[in-house]
Amino acid sequence: MAEVKLKEISKQFGSFTAVDNVNLEAQDGEFVVLVGPSGCGKTTTLRMVAGLEDITLGEIFIGERVVNDIPPKDRDIAMVFQNYALYPHMDVYNNMAFGLKLRKVPKKEIEQRVHEAADLLGIRDKLRSKPRQLSGGQRQRVALGRAIVRDPKVFLFDEPLSNLDAKLRVRMRAELSELHDRLKTTTVYVTHDQTEAMTLGHRVAVMKDGLVQQYDGPQTIYDQPANMFVAGFIGSPAMNFMDVKVVQDDGRLYVQGKGFKLAFPEEKITDEVKAYAGKDVIMGIRPEDIRTPEMIREPREEMQFPARVRVREPLGDEQIVYADCAGDEMVAKLDPHLPISHGQDITLEAVTERMHLFDRENEQAIT
Numbered sequence: 001m002a003e004v005k006l007k008e009i010s011k012q013f014g015s016f017t018a019v020d021n022v023n024l025e026a027q028d029g030e031f032v033v034l035v036g037p038s039g040c041g042k043t044t045t046l047r048m049v050a051g052l053e054d055i056t057l058g059e060i061f062i063g064e065r066v067v068n069d070i071p072p073k074d075r076d077i078a079m080v081f082q083n084y085a086l087y088p089h090m091d092v093y094n095n096m097a098f099g100l101k102l103r104k105v106p107k108k109e110i111e112q113r114v115h116e117a118a119d120l121l122g123i124r125d126k127l128r129s130k131p132r133q134l135s136g137g138q139r140q141r142v143a144l145g146r147a148i149v150r151d152p153k154v155f156l157f158d159e160p161l162s163n164l165d166a167k168l169r170v171r172m173r174a175e176l177s178e179l180h181d182r183l184k185t186t187t188v189y190v191t192h193d194q195t196e197a198m199t200l201g202h203r204v205a206v207m208k209d210g211l212v213q214q215y216d217g218p219q220t221i222y223d224q225p226a227n228m229f230v231a232g233f234i235g236s237p238a239m240n241f242m243d244v245k246v247v248q249d250d251g252r253l254y255v256q257g258k259g260f261k262l263a264f265p266e267e268k269i270t271d272e273v274k275a276y277a278g279k280d281v282i283m284g285i286r287p288e289d290i291r292t293p294e295m296i297r298e299p300r301e302e303m304q305f306p307a308r309v310r311v312r313e314p315l316g317d318e319q320i321v322y323a324d325c326a327g328d329e330m331v332a333k334l335d336p337h338l339p340i341s342h343g344q345d346i347t348l349e350a351v352t353e354r355m356h357l358f359d360r361e362n363e364q365a366i367t
Helices: 042-050 092-102 107-121 136-148 166-183 194-200 218-223 228-233
Strands: 004-013 016-026 031-035 057-062 077-080 154-158 186-191 203-208 211-216 240-249 252-257 260-263 280-285 304-314 319-325 328-334 345-350 356-359
Touching: 004 042, 016 042, 016 057, 016 186, 016 211, 031 042, 031 194, 042 057, 042 077, 042 154, 042 186, 042 203, 077 136, 092 107, 092 136, 107 136, 107 166, 136 166, 166 194, 186 194, 194 203, 194 218, 203 218, 203 228, 211 218, 211 228, 228 240, 228 280, 228 356, 240 328, 252 280, 260 304, 319 345
Parallel strands: 031 186, 031 203, 077 154, 154 186
Antiparallel strands: 004 016, 004 057, 203 211, 240 252, 240 280, 252 260, 280 356, 304 319, 304 345, 319 328
16 A cells, blocks of 8 residues: 655646646545546546656655656556446456456466455356446446456546446445445545545545645535535535625624625634625525524524525425525525425525635635
8 A cells, every 4th residue: 555645736738737736645545536527637637646647747656656757557556447448258257367467467366366356346256257247336346356456556446436327326335435444545536426525535635627626524625615616516405605795783793695684603703704894705505504493493583584485306305495585596405394385485594603605706715
């Protein structure tokens, strides 16, 4: 096992900058996830670590070694791709053993490694099957097995679950997490799915336009997003954003929007927040931090605002309500048993202790 360190890494394709001055470190045995929308630079970053893309600027370390000019086969990494990349004419055993044969590993050792990996992944009974005879999940396990038998210092995953159906993705996520707990191999994992990022990553790098917007533990990213992009990207449904003004009244701070005025929690008032008194800012609040007075033991009128229901989505364990709040859309996750219907006027209450404020100009969090 080894650390992976990216120091001021950039990648340009002509005049286009795909990755811009990225600094990341995956510690020994850590599971790091790169997440972001299509075109954000996450896969290009992974391919540079793998040696499949040349680096324009910066250095990549695997362990103590700078690997910029070292070919992929000598970096002691194993990569699992989105499309499995299995040889259709080979059975599972030979797909998993192929890389070891190229490295002239003794036949007995190859057999031992393949059978150990097959047992670990639960595909021992599929070793003589061809890829066309396997399900999507089984093919993905074979691709994982091919990486595991290499016993590399670093695993690299490029959206390995994106071709699976929703139910199988959930199951494979759990299996990947359990597999990492067993192997303890340093892992860098790329995905556009924020649920995968939050559930798998020890640390998560959220990327946009080739830049790392925030790199931290998943709960920290959820609770303390660095900017509006991170706040809106992490969480489903996405965070609500509304134009408000920070106002001072009777010695208290409020955020005032169209049709509402919410008291600012005392424990969240910092010198930086006070500096925004009288200024326009953007308020962010997650759908799960909005309730109705019926859902709260002690409702607080100073945290409430009126809204009108536009759409209701019942999901069994919750209902998602899209409501109009003085012209702004507000999305709330509510108790599924609340009697709510289209066009109904309702009162919503914000858990303002979990409210976020962002600078209107640079969209950075006001902490």
